[in-house]
Amino acid sequence: MKPSEELEAIAKQQGCCVEDLKFAQHMDSIDPIRPLRQDFHYPKMKDVKNTDLSIVNGEEDCVYFCGNSLGLCPKKTKEYMDIEIDKWSKIGVQGHTNGDLAWAHCDERIDKDMAKIVGGKEGEVAVMNGLTVNLHLLLISFYQPTKERHKILCEGKAFPSDHYAFESQIKLHGYDPATSLRLLEPREGEFTLRTEDIVKTIEEEGESIAVICLSGLQYYTGQYFDIPTITQAGQKQGCYVGWDLAHAAGNLPLYLHDWGVDFACWCSYKYLCGSAGTLAGFFLHDKYRNNNFPKLLGWWGHNMDTRFQMDNVMDLSPGAYGYRISNPPGFLCVPIKASLEVYNKTSMTELRTKSKLLTGYLEMLIKKQYGREETNNASTTGVYIDIFTPSDPEQRGAQLSLSFSICIQTVFKELEKRGVVCDKRYPRVIRVSPVPIYCSFQDVHRFMKYLYDSIQAAKDSTLKNDLYIPKGEDQL
Template sequence: MKFENSLTFAKAQDSHDTLSKFRSEFHFPKQNDKVFIYLCGNSLGLQPKAAKEVLNKQLDNWANLAVEGWFDGEEPWMFYHKALKKLMAPIVGALETEVCPMNTLTVNLHLLMISFYQPKGQRFKIIMEGGAFPSDQYAIESQVRYHGYDPKEAIIEVFPRDGEETLRTEDIVAQIKKDGDEIALVLFGGINYYTGQWFDMSSITKAGHAVGAIVGFDLAHAAGNVPVKLHDWGVDFACWCSYKYQNSGPGGISGIFVHEKHFNGDLSRLAGWWGYQEDKRFKMEKGFVPEAGADGWQVSCTQVIPMALHHAALQIFESAGFIQPLRNKSINLTGYLEFIINQVNKNLGVEQYKIITPKNPADRGAQLSIIAAEKGKQIFDGLVAQHVLGDWREPDVIRLSPIPLYNSFEDIYQTGKVLLEVSQKILNR
C-alpha cells in the first residue's frame, strides 16, 4: 500500500475497511468529554460494550440460582469453560483439547514449568531472551532455585548484538545449538514487550527440539495479535493473558496450551480438584486422576466472572473471522503508523523518533516502540495531555499499538498531527 500523510487518505482507507464496524463495539476513554485516541491495547485492551451485558447475566444467575448455577441455567458454570475453548483454539492455532482458560498468566507459567522444566544431570539450563518481561524473569529465577540451581549458572539469556535493538534468529538458534546438551527448557516470549519484536517461534521450536529440549512460550503480547500455530509448530506448552489484545478486562483470565503429544505422558503437575477427571470429580475420591487434555492442568474451580468477560471478547474475534483478517489490517495500520512517524521526523528535519521495532512486518505485530532523541517522557506526557494515549516504558521508550479491532487509519493520521505539534512546542522547532 502506498501511504499518504493526509486526512483524505486516512478516511478513504477507513471507508473501505470491512472491520471498521467493530470499533463501535468498544468503549473509548474520555476526559473532559473528549475521546482519547487509544493506542495502548498492548497493555490493556478496551472494554467491549457487551461486557456489561454478559457480566449482568452471570450476576443474575448467581442471584437467582445460587449454588445451582453450577449445573442449571443456559450455561451451567461446571461446563462454561468449554464454550471458551472453542473460541480460544483458533486464536493460538490449537486443538480445543489443547487449550483451557484458567488462573492468571504467571500462575499458569509456574504450573506449566512444574510439568515441563525437569532438570536432570547436565541438562538443567533454561535459555530465554535477554530483557524478557520481569514476571517471566522472576518466575524462571524462582523455578531454578526451587530445583536447587543458581540462576547465574542455570539461565542463559540471549541479547541483541552490540549496536542492535532486536535479536537475530540465527543468533538464538546458534546459542541453542552451542549449549544444547545442557538445555532442559527453551522459554521465550512470542513477542518481546519492550521492542515489539515477534520471534520466529517455529524456528526456535525446531532448534530446541533438535537438541532434546522442551520448548514453551509466553504469548502475552502475541495471542490475539499475530497468527500463531502452536499445534502445527509442535510447541510443547504456552500460556498467555487475555487483557491486552483480547480485551477481556484488567487481570482477566489466562489461557494455557499443552500439545496433545503430552496427554498420555506421566508428567509431574501440581494437582487440584478441578483438574480431576470430570465425570468422577464429585465422587471425592483419593488419588488424582487428571481430566483429559489441557483441562487436566486446572487447579481451582471455574472463575465464572472473568470467563464471562473473556467470552464476550472472544465472540467479537469470532465475528471478525478470528486472526487472519485482523492481521491483514494490522500490517497496513502499523505500516501507516511507521510512515506517519517518519513524516514527523521529516517535518522536524531530524530523526527525533527512532523506531526500534523491526521494520519487516513479518517480525512485528500491532506495536511500534519509539525512542525520542530528546525529552521523551515530556513528549509522551504532552501526547496524553492532547488525548493520545500510548504508554511509557523505562528508560526511554514510547509504545504505540494500533489495534485492528478498534483503531482507525484516521486515528493514526491524527496521532501524527498531534505528535508533530507537541514536538515542535516542546523542542522549540
C-alpha cells in the same frame, strides 16, 4: 509488496498524499472490519485521565494506542455480567449448573474459541489462573534439570515476571540462576535478536539446555520471534520449547499445534480485551495428552464424569484440563466470552492483513517526519524518533516502540494532555499499538498531529534541564 508501497499506491490512485486526512478517511472507508469498533466502548477525550480539554474536544474519541497493555471493553460485557449477577441473586448455588455460562463449566464454554485464536486443537487449551501461575505450572512439568542439562534459555530483557519465574524454578531445583539462566542478548549496537543468533546459541549449547522459553512477541521492542524455526531448532537438540504469548495472542495468527510447540501460556487482557487481570490461557500440545510429568494436582483436574464421587482417587483429565486446579471464577469468564464473540466476527488472518497496513501507515508517517535517514526533518525540528521495532512487518505485530532524542517523560505528558493513551517504558521508549479490531487509520492520522503538537510543546517547556537525555543514557 511492502505496506508502505501498498499505501503509497493507494494514495496515488486517490490523487492524494499519505499524509492527507483524505487518505486516512479513504482507508477507513474500505476497511472490511471497521464496524467492529462499534462493538467496543471507545473512550472519549473528556473521560481519559490528564486530558487538557482546553486544547482538545472532550466529546471526540481519544486516541487509544494501548491495547498492548489493556484492551478496550466489549459492549456486551455489562449485559452478560448483569445476567450472571441476576442469576446469582435469584438462584444462588444453582448457578453452577444453569445458564449459558454455568459457573461449573464456564471455562469450557470459552476455551474452544480461545483455541482458535492460538491454533490449538480441542483439549490442548484451557482457560485458567493468571499467566505467571500457568507458566509455573508448565515449568514444574517441563523443567526437570539434570547435572548435564539444567539451563533455561530466554531473552535478556524478558518481561520481569517471566524472568522471576525462571529464577525461582531454577532455585527450587537447587541450581544457581547465574549459571543456569542463559540470557540471549542482541548484537552490539542492535536492539533486537537475530533468529540466526538464537538458533546458533541453541546448536552450540543445546545439550545443556533443558527448556527454551521466549516471549512470542517481545514486550519492549515489539519483535515477533520466529516461533516455528526456534521451536524446531530447540527440539532438535532435545530441549523442551515453550512460549509466553502475552503480546502475541490476538495480535498475530498463531498455529501452536501445527508448529509442534511443547507448551505456551498467555494473558487475555491485552489484545484479547478480556478485562484487567482476567483468566489466562494455557496450551499443552496433544503429544503430551497423557503425560506422566510432575504436576500440581487439584480437584478441578479430576475428570468431570467422576469428579463428584469424592472418593479421593484421582481420575486425571487428559491434556490441558488435567492442569486445572481450582474451579473457575465465573464472573471472570464473562468479559472473555464477550470479547471472543467479537473476534468470531472476523479472523486472525483478516485482522493481520489490516494490522500490517495500519502499523505500516504509522511507521511511514513517523519516518517521513522524524526519521534520521529518510529526511532532513530531524535537523530542522531538532527531534528525531528511532523505531526499535523491526521494520520487516513479518517480524512485528501491531506495536511500535518509539525512542526519542528528547526526554520521553515530557513528550508522554504532552501526549496525555491531547487524549493519547499509550505507555512509556524507561529508559527511552514510548510504546504505541494501533489494535486493528478497534483502531482506525484516522486514529493514526490524529496521533501524528498530536505527536507534532506534543513535541513542540515539549521543546517549549520550561523544563529545559529535563528535556534532553543525558550522555550515557541513550542505550537500552
